[in-house]
Amino acid sequence: MKHAGGVRTDGEIMPTEFRNEPLTDFTKPENEAAMRAAIEKVAGQLGQEYPLVIGGERIKTGDNLETINPANRTQVVAKFHKATKDLANRAVEAAAEAFKTWRNRPADERAQLLFRVAELMRARKHELSAWMIHEVAKTWPEADGDTAEAIDFCEFYAREMLRYASEQPLVKLQGEANRLEYIPLGVGAVIPPWNFPLAIMAGMTGAAIVTGNTVVLKPSSDAPTIAYKFFELLEEAGMPPGVVNFMTGSGAEVGDVIVDHPKTRFIAFTGSKEIGLRINERAAKTPDGQLWIKRVVAEMGGKDAIIVADDADLDEAATGVVQSAFGFQGQKCSACSRAIIDARVYDPMIEKIAARTARIKVGAPTDNATTMSAVINEKAFKAINSYVEKGKAEGGRVVAGGGSDGEQGFFIEPTVIADVKPGDTIEQEEIFGPVLAVIKANDYDDALRIANDTQFGLTGAVYSTDEVKLDRARNEFHVGNLYLNRKCTGAMVGVHPFGGFNMSGTDSKAGGREYLLLFMQAKLSSEKVGATRKRAEAGIAI
Numbered sequence: 001m002k003h004a005g006g007v008r009t010d011g012e013i014m015p016t017e018f019r020n021e022p023l024t025d026f027t028k029p030e031n032e033a034a035m036r037a038a039i040e041k042v043a044g045q046l047g048q049e050y051p052l053v054i055g056g057e058r059i060k061t062g063d064n065l066e067t068i069n070p071a072n073r074t075q076v077v078a079k080f081h082k083a084t085k086d087l088a089n090r091a092v093e094a095a096a097e098a099f100k101t102w103r104n105r106p107a108d109e110r111a112q113l114l115f116r117v118a119e120l121m122r123a124r125k126h127e128l129s130a131w132m133i134h135e136v137a138k139t140w141p142e143a144d145g146d147t148a149e150a151i152d153f154c155e156f157y158a159r160e161m162l163r164y165a166s167e168q169p170l171v172k173l174q175g176e177a178n179r180l181e182y183i184p185l186g187v188g189a190v191i192p193p194w195n196f197p198l199a200i201m202a203g204m205t206g207a208a209i210v211t212g213n214t215v216v217l218k219p220s221s222d223a224p225t226i227a228y229k230f231f232e233l234l235e236e237a238g239m240p241p242g243v244v245n246f247m248t249g250s251g252a253e254v255g256d257v258i259v260d261h262p263k264t265r266f267i268a269f270t271g272s273k274e275i276g277l278r279i280n281e282r283a284a285k286t287p288d289g290q291l292w293i294k295r296v297v298a299e300m301g302g303k304d305a306i307i308v309a310d311d312a313d314l315d316e317a318a319t320g321v322v323q324s325a326f327g328f329q330g331q332k333c334s335a336c337s338r339a340i341i342d343a344r345v346y347d348p349m350i351e352k353i354a355a356r357t358a359r360i361k362v363g364a365p366t367d368n369a370t371t372m373s374a375v376i377n378e379k380a381f382k383a384i385n386s387y388v389e390k391g392k393a394e395g396g397r398v399v400a401g402g403g404s405d406g407e408q409g410f411f412i413e414p415t416v417i418a419d420v421k422p423g424d425t426i427e428q429e430e431i432f433g434p435v436l437a438v439i440k441a442n443d444y445d446d447a448l449r450i451a452n453d454t455q456f457g458l459t460g461a462v463y464s465t466d467e468v469k470l471d472r473a474r475n476e477f478h479v480g481n482l483y484l485n486r487k488c489t490g491a492m493v494g495v496h497p498f499g500g501f502n503m504s505g506t507d508s509k510a511g512g513r514e515y516l517l518l519f520m521q522a523k524l525s526s527e528k529v530g531a532t533r534k535r536a537e538a539g540i541a542i
């Protein structure tokens, strides 16, 4: 298939208008066969060892970190080496050294790097997805969506860089030649989560380097392999050493080092509220020798709600709720974890939600028929199960699922708990697993009030056939991404710029037109016209 990106002429990629990477239709036999082959290929490469890469140098510490298949806990996906504090410091120094030259590379050259990476990802799409199928137990369509989004981020940010590098509009003043340029910030710590281990990691890294910064990339310990595969593609596409430094290790240990380092200029983080706040607090300190206030871009958790009004199309609403609640085992920051339903349609909605949930097929992620697989690790497995218990103890009624099996993998049934009250634990805290709380609202006013009664503000949706109600939601439902009569997951790059309010983060919008500004600063130069000799007169080659 011809990709949505640029067309090669003399080795350069000329960007065409941005279009989202199409998702793969696995009902087509040729696509199914291609994915099967990729899964087999990756299965033959499991258990290998990968180094840290600092300033282009491959380093092994001998202190290993293993990742396992969440659906098959005895299967080792890969072995990594834990960085020491000393190596974390070295990684920041290497990035600082590379920044001296990378910052001066033309924007077009940096954009070309991302275009080439996108092209490489497109060519190895299923293989990348197959790594995520093994490493984080994504089902085929979820893994395919993650890879497509990573391609989109590279394509989109490369184009965005070209836009920012072009002449910026300023009010004209006679007698002066004025110019506004966007320049990079410096060294960034890029700290992604495991749940979109390719897309979010590639998006944050790509945005940071295309704007001229250099980074220390510290992937999640649950998903370093896919990050390493992306790092290899950057190298293959011609990235100079030190522009991205690949560093695995304990978030708590080496994460703090790169966050605290006086040469770190910014931190791009996506993950939990707790770690985001910790990073924000530490980054606010200014150690001796630090010349700037660190910038923190922190995308954090959610407690996303779907409101179903009394006039909604109930079948559509039930489908949207179930898809949003259980896609990738509910482990999306955008996942619907609260269904807030008008009392007049509460009972039929519960029936419809429970019936659709019962049709979900839980199983191995390598099997194309599976629609939900295991949760990420043992810690999550235990935490999610205890939330189910808490939900029951607080008076919730389990109407679907409720069971779990941690024998072979970390499997939890898609679980729907009805009669949850506003303010209950599972109505307030982010569970990050396949558990949906259903709450009864007296009316639409009450539903909006319950939906907004949270510290988070990431995504939300409303199902209603009444335009007035939808308009009220536009005005009153305080979330960064509001969806009307559709599910609350599945944001597309460029189409639905993504990011939330309040404790969901710093209000940045990934995949949107302002995103790259977070990685740059604007420099204005103002020259008095006629005060210099012309370049040619001065003997400077033009």
Ligand code: NAD
Residues within 6 Å of the ligand: 191, 192, 193, 194, 195, 196, 200, 218, 219, 220, 221, 250, 251, 252, 253, 254, 255, 256, 259, 270, 271, 272, 273, 275, 276, 278, 279, 299, 300, 301, 302, 332, 333, 334, 430, 432, 458, 498, 499, 500, 504, 505
């Ligand atoms: P997490 O906070 O546990 O970890 C995120 C990253 O931080 C990992 O790379 C981890 O190793 C690292 N880390 C841990 N301790 C650190 C420290 N002291 N210093 C520096 N780094 C440290 O989150 P997770 O479990 O990987 O991801 C799930 C969370 O991410 C959920 O809360 C989810 O809502 C959120 N999330 C948000 C968005 C969004 O766009 N808002 C997107 C995806 C995920």
